Amino acid sequence: MRAWAMVVVAAMLAGPAAADAPAPVTLPNGKTWTYDAESGRDIMRTCAACHGEYGEGGGGGVYPRLSGMHPDYLAEQLRRFKSRERENIPMIPYATERELPEKDVLDVSHYLAAIKPPRHPPSDAVAMDAFERLKLAKQAVQIPREPGDVEAGRKLYDGECMECHGRDGQGRVRKPPLAQQHVKYLRAQIDLFLTGRRPHDDVDELIRPKTEADWRNLWAYVSTLDD
Incomplete structure (x- = not known):
């Protein structure tokens, strides 16, 4: 793979760089949260059944794209699912304090926010190995054109x-x-x-x-x- 292409791919697949990592947060239990990208990736494996491996959405558009959204918005929605302020039956087994404590809410929110979904799969003109091309293609989100004016x-x-x-x-x-x-x-x-x-x-x-x-x-x- 060409050097410049490797840099682009690494930036798209990685979590936030250390300089961009979110500031530590004091949790309700008094412990300090610091961002753990590996934890966020592990949590996302559960979410992937509906929302896609990279948060690109699924179910033919029934389940939303989550990748690239602001982490504060994502965390807020997860808290609303947990409190039942926002009702969503498929989320009930997962949005509990036991299954999704606040540290996990923050980890998965920041993990998803760090995935910037491309609008198109990588061009054939960009040299990269097949596995990296597949990962980028899975992250791509392009919405089919709807009829209308x-x-x-x-x-x-x-x-x-x-x-x-x-x-x-x-x-x-x-x-x-x-x-x-x-x-x-x-x-x-x-x-x-x-x-x-x-x-x-x-x-x-x-x-x-x-x-x-x-x-x-x-x-x-x-x-x-x-x-």
């Missing part, structure tokens, strides 16, 4: 979604990315928000009248954010 969807997104989720759909610290997220999962979450089964900080924007065509156009635009 992309320009109309962009205008709707800019008016009602961009402030929280960013112009390019990459999200903010506690606002998840919409780019490279499976549309089937997003549709399911919108249904939960609109029916009050999952809280949404800015639900007013969601409940503004939208036709089926509006939603179709919005999804069409969101599906282009990884192009």
Whole structure:
């Protein structure tokens, strides 16, 4: 493998460098947490059955992409599953203090955040061995194009979604990315928000009248954010 390609691959597969490692945290039990990438990888093996080996999502879009999300957002959602503030039946066996104590919440959140999913599998023009190519291909997340009027969807997104989720759909610290997220999962979450089964900080924007065509156009635009 060429030297420059090896550097790119290593950066994509590794956890945070020491200089970028999160600061230690005092846990509720008084112990000090420091990031353990190996622990995060081990925990992810349990999550992989639904969310994919590298957090790329699974089930044909039923289970969301987790890789590359902000660690604070991921940790917050895991805590909500544990407290049952956010109900999710498949998560119940795993989101308990015994199965997922706070140190594990932090380890797996930072492990997933360190995986930056490429938009495409590596090009054949990049020289690398087959195993590294396979790993990068598994990490890649590209959303199939949804039908609809992309320009109309962009205008709707800019008016009602961009402030929280960013112009390019990459999200903010506690606002998840919409780019490279499976549309089937997003549709399911919108249904939960609109029916009050999952809280949404800015639900007013969601409940503004939208036709089926509006939603179709919005999804069409969101599906282009990884192009």
